Amino acid sequence: MYAIKAQNLTKHYRVYLRPLDRLKEALTRRPCHQLVRALENVSFQIPHGQTLGIIGENGAGKSTLLKILAGTVTPSSGHLKKKGRVAALLELGSGFHPEFSGRGNIHLNAALLGLTESEIREQEGAIIEFAELAEVIDRPVKTYSSGMYMRLAFSIATSVDPDILIIDEALGVGDQKFQQKCVDRMMGFKEAGKTIIVCSHSMFMINTLCAESIWLADGGMRSHGKTSTVISEYLAYLEEGVSKTKEDKAAASGPGAPMPQIMAEELLLLDESENPIDTARQFQTLIFQIKTCCIGPPIKGHLGLIIERPDGQPIFTTTTQSAGFAPLEFAGRQTMRLVVPSIPFFSGNYLAKVVIADEHVVRAIHELKCEPFLVESDHPEFGMLWMAHEWVLDAKSAPAATEPKDCGGRACR
Numbered sequence: 001m002y003a004i005k006a007q008n009l010t011k012h013y014r015v016y017l018r019p020l021d022r023l024k025e026a027l028t029r030r031p032c033h034q035l036v037r038a039l040e041n042v043s044f045q046i047p048h049g050q051t052l053g054i055i056g057e058n059g060a061g062k063s064t065l066l067k068i069l070a071g072t073v074t075p076s077s078g079h080l081k082k083k084g085r086v087a088a089l090l091e092l093g094s095g096f097h098p099e100f101s102g103r104g105n106i107h108l109n110a111a112l113l114g115l116t117e118s119e120i121r122e123q124e125g126a127i128i129e130f131a132e133l134a135e136v137i138d139r140p141v142k143t144y145s146s147g148m149y150m151r152l153a154f155s156i157a158t159s160v161d162p163d164i165l166i167i168d169e170a171l172g173v174g175d176q177k178f179q180q181k182c183v184d185r186m187m188g189f190k191e192a193g194k195t196i197i198v199c200s201h202s203m204f205m206i207n208t209l210c211a212e213s214i215w216l217a218d219g220g221m222r223s224h225g226k227t228s229t230v231i232s233e234y235l236a237y238l239e240e241g242v243s244k245t246k247e248d249k250a251a252a253s254g255p256g257a258p259m260p261q262i263m264a265e266e267l268l269l270l271d272e273s274e275n276p277i278d279t280a281r282q283f284q285t286l287i288f289q290i291k292t293c294c295i296g297p298p299i300k301g302h303l304g305l306i307i308e309r310p311d312g313q314p315i316f317t318t319t320t321q322s323a324g325f326a327p328l329e330f331a332g333r334q335t336m337r338l339v340v341p342s343i344p345f346f347s348g349n350y351l352a353k354v355v356i357a358d359e360h361v362v363r364a365i366h367e368l369k370c371e372p373f374l375v376e377s378d379h380p381e382f383g384m385l386w387m388a389h390e391w392v393l394d395a396k397s398a399p400a401a402t403e404p405k406d407c408g409g410r411a412c413r
Contacts, residue, residue, distance in 0.1 A: 002083070003164055003195035004046040004069065009078035011039040011064050038064040039075070040219045048083075048163075049193040053200070053210035053227055055234055060216040062199050063168065066090060069197060070166050084163025084195070087113055089153055098142035102133055102152055105141055109156045123159050130181070131155035151178055158185050164195045176260055176365065183362050203231050204355075208362045239313065262299050262330045264354045264368035266291040270337075280343055282377035282386065288338040288370075290354050298331035301365065304355040305338050310372065315350070315384060319361055327359035344385040347377040 014033040016022050021032040039061045046052050054062050067073035068080065070088035095112065096105045106127055110120045128137050131151040141149065158165065167186070189196055190209070200206055206213055206227060213230040215223040217237075223230045270287040271277050280286055288305055304319035318338070320328060355367045379386055 001047060002045045003048045005081040007043050007079045009039055009042045009065065009068055009075045009080060011068065011073065012037055012076045037219050042221050044214060044224055046195055048195055050212065051190055051196040051198065051210045053198050053206035053213035054216065055206060055213060055231070056216035061219040062216055063090070065216065066166055066168055066197070066199055082164065085114055085160070086164045086166065087157040087160055087162035088166040089157045090168045096141050096149070099140055101139060102137040102141055105152065106156055110160055113160045115160055127155045127159045130159065154182055158189070162194070165189055166197045168199050169201065179363060180358055183358055183360060187360050204364050205362050207231055208360070239311065260366045261296055262292060262294045262301060262356050263366045264290060264356055265293045267352060267354045267368050267370040269352065269370060269373050278371065279374045279376060282345065282375055282379065283342045286340045286343050288352055290336050292330055292334050292356065294330040294332055298329050300327040300329055300359045302327060302357050302359065302361050303336060304357060306353045306355065308351045308353060310349050310351060319357070321361045343375060345375045346379065346383060346386060347375060349374055
């Protein structure tokens with residue numbers, strides 16, 4: 001029934017401040033070390049064919065858990081059962097011998113994953129072709145760039161037809177074209193009923209890929225369950241100021257990142273007469289006009305729009321995929337619009353952000369925020385948005401009727 005069953009997985013490391021302390025501890029039988037608790041009593045089960053996400057801040061124990069699941073680290077205590085062949089993509093280039101060529105490391109890593117020599121020879125050509133490293137495959141991997149390392153490691157891990165695939169944040173390395181190839185292959189694994197474990201700081205990817213997720217904090221399991229619920233709890237934790245850094249920013253926005261093939265050039269807020277505005281009235285029609293630019297050949301993907309509070313808390317999110325559209329074809333410069341017939345927000349400042357995602361809505365390719373806009377409201381209620389409502393009172397306690405308020409053309413009682 002289960003591909004992985006973990007019970008009370010715990011990993012402690014002994015840290016010695018001086019080499020002499022090891023000898024001193026052995027001779028005196030008294031502890032001369034500091035105990036670092038990397039993982040503490042983590043238990044979960046993954047059914048066959050399910051994708052599990054693992055999220056948390058740096059130092060939360062995510063990498064330690066993945067290493068235990070992959071079999072490269074032994075837990076200090078607890079029990080772990082796995083069914084099927086496991087392939088893992090952990091730290092960049094882990095398991096590679098720097099002096100061996102790319103071809104030599106294919107044979108070495110594939111053998112460690114349990115393939116026979118004949119199976120390795122059969123898969124060798126496909127691995128090299130997917131990694132796009134035919135020209136350098138016989139060079140020592142110590143001469144490879146980080147992107148080449150990732151290509152080869154991912155190609156080996158996914159070409160051996162594993163039953164369980166474990167992927168760390170390594171997918172953030174490499175050019176966008178190859179990242180999309182990786183996403184496509186992962187989606188193929190998911191559709192084929194493989195078990196996948198994904199660790200990422202991208203809530204966008206985790207929410208799309210994973211039915212369930214685990215949130216680790218300080219080596220322990222803070223939450224486990226439906227992905228949308230776990231992510232909401234994690235983001236609320238970050239927003240409370242417990243963490244100073246939000247780790248789910250897209251790598252594409254970092255300094256020195258290559259220019260994406262498809263970009264959002266402009267995001268404007270228009271009224272129903274198509275005039276640019278920065279202030280809206282509650283219940284009026286708003287149009288979000290999006291201009292995109294595709295560099296090179298046409299590419300398929302989806303558009304998404306997120307409306308946020310100034311503190312980054314999402315209020316509303318929609319995508320062309322959730323609206324039932326097939327992947328859009330981006331080519332050259334295009335203009336598209338999202339029409340909101342009646343904006344229900346109360347008075348306050350808001351931000352809109354457009355996101356261009358790949359055709360599976362797993363990888364965010366580019367995002368752009370508009371300038372903050374103001375919504376004005378005459379309603380006496382307060383909160384975030386107005387909802388149609390009706391008070392039903394006991395006849396004896398009902399006060400005399402008063403003049404009805406103007407509710408923007410809507411029933412208001």
